Amino acid sequence: MKKQIRLLGVDDAPFSFDDKVVRVIGVVMRGGEYVEGVLRRQVTIDGTDATGTCIEMIESTRHRKQLKSFILDGVSLGGFNIVDIEKIFSRTDLPVITLTRDLPDFKQIEFALKQHFKDWENRLVIMTRGQLHQVKTKHNPIYVKCAGINIDEAKEIIKLSTIRGVIPEPIRLAHLIASGITRGESYGKA
Amino acid sequence: MKKQIRLLGVDDAPFSFDDKVVRVIGVVMRGGEYVEGVLRRQVTIDGTDATGTCIEMIESTRHRKQLKSFILDGVSLGGFNIVDIEKIFSRTDLPVITLTRDLPDFKQIEFALKQHFKDWENRLVIMTRGQLHQVKTKHNPIYVKCAGINIDEAKEIIKLSTIRGVIPEPIRLAHLIASGITRGESYGKA
Numbered sequence: 264m265k266k267q268i269r270l271l272g273v274d275d276a277p278f279s280f281d282d283k284v285v286r287v288i289g290v291v292m293r294g295g296e297y298v299e300g301v302l303r304r305q306v307t308i309d310g311t312d313a314t315g316t317c318i319e320m321i322e323s324t325r326h327r328k329q330l331k332s333f334i335l336d337g338v339s340l341g342g343f344n345i346v347d348i349e350k351i352f353s354r355t356d357l358p359v360i361t362l363t364r365d366l367p368d369f370k371q372i373e374f375a376l377k378q379h380f381k382d383w384e385n386r387l388v389i390m391t392r393g394q395l396h397q398v399k400t401k402h403n404p405i406y407v408k409c410a411g412i413n414i415d416e417a418k419e420i421i422k423l424s425t426i427r428g429v430i431p432e433p434i435r436l437a438h439l440i441a442s443g444i445t446r447g448e449s450y451g452k453a
Numbered sequence: 454m455k456k457q458i459r460l461l462g463v464d465d466a467p468f469s470f471d472d473k474v475v476r477v478i479g480v481v482m483r484g485g486e487y488v489e490g491v492l493r494r495q496v497t498i499d500g501t502d503a504t505g506t507c508i509e510m511i512e513s514t515r516h517r518k519q520l521k522s523f524i525l526d527g528v529s530l531g532g533f534n535i536v537d538i539e540k541i542f543s544r545t546d547l548p549v550i551t552l553t554r555d556l557p558d559f560k561q562i563e564f565a566l567k568q569h570f571k572d573w574e575n576r577l578v579i580m581t582r583g584q585l586h587q588v589k590t591k592h593n594p595i596y597v598k599c600a601g602i603n604i605d606e607a608k609e610i611i612k613l614s615t616i617r618g619v620i621p622e623p624i625r626l627a628h629l630i631a632s633g634i635t636r637g638e639s640y641g642k643a
Contacts, residue, residue, distance in 0.1 A: 274457075286634075288634070297616060297617070298487075298626055298629060300629060300633065300638060300639045301629045301630050301632075301634065301639040302633055302636045302637065302638050302639075303633055303635075303637055304637070323638075324638060325638065340491075380596025391511075395513075406494060426486075427485060427487070427632075436488055439490060439491045440491050440630055440634070443478075443490065443491030443492055443493055444476075444478070444491065444493045444630070444634055445493075446517065447492065447493055447494070448490060448492050448493075448513075448514060449490045449491040449492075
């Protein structure tokens with residue numbers, strides 16, 4: 264696999280419980296090295312528009328033709344606004360990789376969804392669909408899901424786009440930008 | 454000089470004539486390679502707060518102690534809100550480098566300042582103070598001013614932080630972020 268493949272990484276901004284919408288930042292990079300573009304959208308907090316917003320970002324960017332993969336931090340944007348990675352792949356034909364540092368606690372998630380959403384079952388189905396792979400790194404393991412790509416290719420993309428730590432640069436940068444523009448200075452980890 | 458020195462690069466967002474303020478984005482990098490932080494401030498369009506805002510950004514960032522230079526695209530932020538690079542250096546002790554792709558047309562600038570500002574003379578004095586150096590690159594020459602640092606050191610910093618083209622990564626990225634978050638997708642060159 265080429266080291267310079269184009270990746271679009273996405274993360275959401277921090278938000279408070281008063282907010283209705285939250286910014287979503289996308290970063291287009293060649294591998295983990297060179298930033299080619301920055302995108303900004305918004306999604307409804309706890310809404311159902313995250314999947315559509317991801318599809319629209321992919322389809323409308325000027326970098327569309329060069330993109331080889333879409334990388335997401337976790338499986339939701341803006342609280343419980345679940346991202347349907349299978350749907351993104353089937354609509355755009357762009358392979359999708361999601362990753363998290365922590366093993367999701369699906370019992371706790373199910374409990375929270377039941378408390379807050381009439382359509383909790385649908386959200387849970389999307390969230391738990393597909394295999395969750397534990398991937399070893401030099402540091403702690405990460406948890407990876409993918410659509411339209413096998414786990415070995417996904418691992419390769421994660422590896423070639425990670426410079427320090429365990430988070431690929433496109434989503435690490437998306438996190439820095441999203442938190443920086445919201446709070447005045449970026450903080451923490453994607 | 455170490456390749457991994459910390460630099461803070463700053464650029465302003467695009468704005469329209471109806472706007473009163475404009476976002477200013479700062480990017481903290483190690484050399485031209487690794488982003489460590491993103492800052493966001495705002496300045497008044499055609500105001501007089503750009504210098505103070507730059508000083509406050511430098512002094513308040515968590516990366517303050519590591520910073521070796523402040524890099525600016527041009528000598529103003531938000532239209533004719535002139536940045537006094539000598540003042541930034543004297544207040545913060547951080548060397549300042551400004552660069553532009555185009556040789557400024559000071560006659561035209563003087564004409565515009567006279568038309569719009571009572572304090573035009575003061576703005577012009579700040580803008581034209583200090584030596585403007587033409588610096589050769591592989592591409593077109595760039596025009597560089599510096600404060601608290603000599604032109605040879607400034608050239609070295611520009612060289613080590615430029616990956617492609619002629620613009621150092623911290624201000625290239627600040628431009629991509631500022632335009633991306635304002636317009637939805639980044640465009641053009643810093």
